[in-house]
Amino acid sequence: MKPVLLRLSLLLLLMSCGSAFAQNLYVNLQGIKNDTGKIRVGLYSNKEKFRKEAYALKVIEVPAKAGTVQVEFTDLQPGWYAIMAYHDEDANGRLNLLLGMYPTEGYGLSNNPSVFGPPTFEDSAFKMEDQNLSINIETRY
Template sequence: MRAHPFVLLLSTSIAGAALAQDARLDVQLVGIQHERGSIRVGLYAEPKTFRKEAQALAVQQAPAAAGTVRVSFEKLPPGRYAIMAYHDEDGNGELNRRFGMFPTEGYGLSNNPTVSGPPAFDDSAFELSAETKAKEISIDVRY
């Protein structure tokens, strides 16, 4: 007796889904200058929402500490992601900018790209594959 094509497709999909593990992403933020305020880390999965914290896939916040601060994102499906983090020194929940363009608080991007102008998703993007169980990245916070 032959299996119906739909049953074969369904069983293949279920097997594929079982292989796709959720991953943990550990983010190390290096170069925090002082302990005032907090560190906010936005995780983005789409270029059109990159740097728009209200539209981030997830946001982690941790107390600021001079030196290095760590945060983690749990249960991430495989995909392409980018991070923008900043030192929210005054606790207003946004990256302060002079003339609306130039950051006046420390900030950092995944891949630590050199930018002139608004950072692009592609410059900061990294992959989490289906085989990835945990990944650690380090971001330099620039003031």
């Protein structure tokens, strides 16, 4: 019976240590032009699924507010992440595109890369370490 209790105790200890390293990410979306609609912020950890909101690690939706909007992702483990956010002015739950390629609503990416064509995970990737992190994203219209 002792080996079973020892294994269980060790497992519980390892599980509690993993959560001790969980951190928070604060995302400041700057340059929101009006209070219309929603702000949607997707957090990605997989480069193949970047920008595919249905596959985001987490998505936060908040009411739009002109100026800067802050959202918080909690309990993140250390690793590489990327953010894609957009101002869903018509609140239809997706980023509207002209000709299927050009955003017609404000959007922003972590690292604020200048991109031509679809942005990649690598363009926007940042590393979460063992401390809370705050990043600023410029909203482009």
